[in-house]
Amino acid sequence: MAFERVNVERIVGNCSAETGPCATVSVQAPVVEMASHDAKIRVNSYIVNQVKETFASVANVDVEPIIQQSAQELADSFFAHYEAFTQEFPDSPQRWSVDIKGDVLGNAYSVVTYKMHRETYTGGAHPNHETHYATFNAANGKKLKIGEIVRDTANLNNIAEPYFREAVDIAKDLPLMESGFSFDQNKFQVPNNFGMVQEGIIFHYNPYEIAPYAAGEISFLVPYDALGGAKGIKVTRKKVKTN
Structure with a gap:
């Protein structure tokens, strides 16, 4: 599976000035260029929907009405929304932004892991940001669930x-709730947001998911050895070419 990077960079206003209104859109996302027909459609559909969900959240609308719009059209809508705000509230200069960055993460297995970080700001106390991982079967592009990877x-x-606990620096015997983390029935549970990388499986919580915004995004890695090594992983390892 081969990828090519798509870049969309747009600016309205004078963002080089320290103050004053301006708005920016930055989308940097690798998309599948070469793969099987099914893999290309499935993985690219996931990437496109991630981008469109970001713009839908900014505009406070459902994703379905904008599903047919291109990235350029979505940027146009964002800037139109921004300009309407500045006209309605000329004495409230703001610097709005949409920043989306995707990356393909390498691993030793026959899968492709995609990481997408999304950050938006349309006024308020702080920007909104989150990161999403997805692991796909490299042959057919099917998005894999954890039960299809870990035995x-x-x-x-x-x-x-x-x-x-090691990642967030809390003692092994300290209740999670007393440490500021909120889990159902105070029992730890891995998130559905995960990705296979070279060293193991990354699990990721976004702000507000298990802790207040100030805690930020929380990631931790479980090594493959802890999961039983090759015997504990259902997907096959990549074939290594030898002379």
Whole structure:
């Protein structure tokens, strides 16, 4: 599976000035250029929908009405919304932005992991930001669930919890709620947001998911060895060419 990077960069107003109104759109996202027909359609559809969901959240609308719009059209709508705001509130200069960046992460297995970071600001106390991971079957582009990757899903939370606690620096015997983290019934649970990388599986929580905004985004990695090594992973490893 081969990717090419798509870049959309747009600016309205004088963003080089320290003050004053301006708005920016930046989309940097690799899209599939070469793959099987199904893989190309499935992975690119995921990427496009991620971009459109970002613009839909900024405009406070459902994603369905904008599903047929291109990235350029979505940027046009964002700037129109921004200009309407500045005309209605000329004494409230703001600097709006949409920043989307995608990356393809390497690993030793027959899958492709896509990471997309999205950050938006349309006024308020702080920008909104989140990161999403998705792991796809490289042959057909199917988005994989954790149960299609890890064999021992029954013990996954128990395996992963020590790595989470280490990442956020809390003692192994301290209740999660007392540490400022909110889980159902105060029991640790891995998120559905994950990706396979070279060293293991990254699990990722976005702001407000298990903690206040100030806690930021929280990622932790569970090494493949902790999951049983090659025997604990359902997907096959890439074939290594030898002379």
